[in-house]
Amino acid sequence: MTDTNERPAVTVIGMGNMGSAVARAYLERGYRTTVWNRTADKAEALADAGAAVASTAAKAVAASPVTVLSLLDNTAVEDVLESVGDAASGRTLVSLTSGSPAQARANEAWATEHGAAYVDGKVMGDPPDVGTSRISLAFSGDRDAFEAVEPVLTELGSLTYHGPDSGFAAVEFNAQVAMGYEFLIGYLHTLSLVEAEGMDLEAFTDRLAGSLNGYAGLLRMMAGAIKSGTYGPDLGSLDVQAALMDDLIGHRESTGVETVRMREVKSLMDRRIAQGHGDQGFSSMFELLRLRP
Structure with missing residues (x-):
């Protein structure tokens, strides 16, 4: 039998649905798992499964070389980090909490200031699928730190590393989720x-x-056009598409269906045509969406 102290150790902070699933995945794989949650009874529920329950977040972080933070939002992450303080020194912090790229970079700066390594991560999938290939995780941040903890993170699902900028995992996650909402x-x-x-x-x-x-x-053709700045008539020229939009808007109005989104598209087409680009395609409207300084 393997001695308990020889098993790999990990800490999980945050015992919501996702955090609990992460902790259980580690327990099932034989990790010495320490847990902490602001509401203690949620952490105690993991004790029956074999987890060690820390009395404070600082003690939880000190218990393992790697700590996974799975919290409601980045405000909760900031509160935990403040309470952990210097206990993070020499440890690697991995956040699976949703948030913005700027917040991820701020968390990394905090970790560096306190002598810790930081890897930002985002989870695409549902808690019951943690520990399977149905879960996709995006990571970014210091490459050496990521590679050091990659074997621990691989236990949770399929990983993709997006580079040393700690904000890139959040960019990937937010863009993927936003695209889903736009489509739906x-x-x-x-x-x-x-x-x-x-x-x-x-x-x-x-x-x-x-x-x-x-x-x-x-989609691939449009991304290439945007990257090069050379816009062909994808989907047909805007001159032709603008006429079609009038038909689509009229059809919706006749059936009592709202037209806000279609009118927005038509407005962009009209603006692009007015700029003298009516021969270009749909992808060229990207130029109107860029944020100018």
């Missing part, structure tokens, strides 16, 4: 139109799902 709200608006015309929603969705694979090549 557009889908709901479209279903409103289909329903208003009396067509079957499920049959329409089956047809729509069958066409989605065709967008992969278009």
Whole structure:
């Protein structure tokens, strides 16, 4: 039997649904797992599974070379870090908490000031899937620190490292999630139109799902055009697309479906055409979305 002290050690702070799943994944894989939660009874629930429950966040961090923070938001991370203080020295902190790129960089600065290494991470998946390939985790930050803790993090799912800028994991996560919301709200608006015309929603969705694979090549082409600044007539020229938008807006108005998003697209097209770029395609409207200093 392996001596308890020979097993790898990890600390998990935050016993919400995700943090508890992370802690259980480590326990199931034989890690000496220390846990801490602001509300003590949530941490105590892990004691029956074999976790050691620390009385303070500082003691929890001191108990292991690696601490995983899975908290509600970055404000909670900041509160924990403040309470940990110098106990973080010589340790590696890995945050799986949602937040902005700027917050990740601020956390890294705090860790550096207190003699700790910091890796920022974001989880794409659901707590029941932690520890399987169905969970995707994005990481960024100091490469040496990441590579040192990679074997520990691999226990949780499929990893992607996005580079030494600690904010990049948050950029990846926020962009992926935002794209999902943009797509899904557009889908709901479209279903409103289909329903208003009396067509079957499920049959329409089956047809729509069958066409989605065709967008992969278009997205790659658009990204290439934006990177190079050379815009061809993808989806057709804006001059032609603008006329189509009038039809789409009119159709929605006739069925009582809101037109805010379609009017926004039409407004961008009109602005780009007015700039003399009516021969370019949809991707060229990216130029109107850039934040200018």
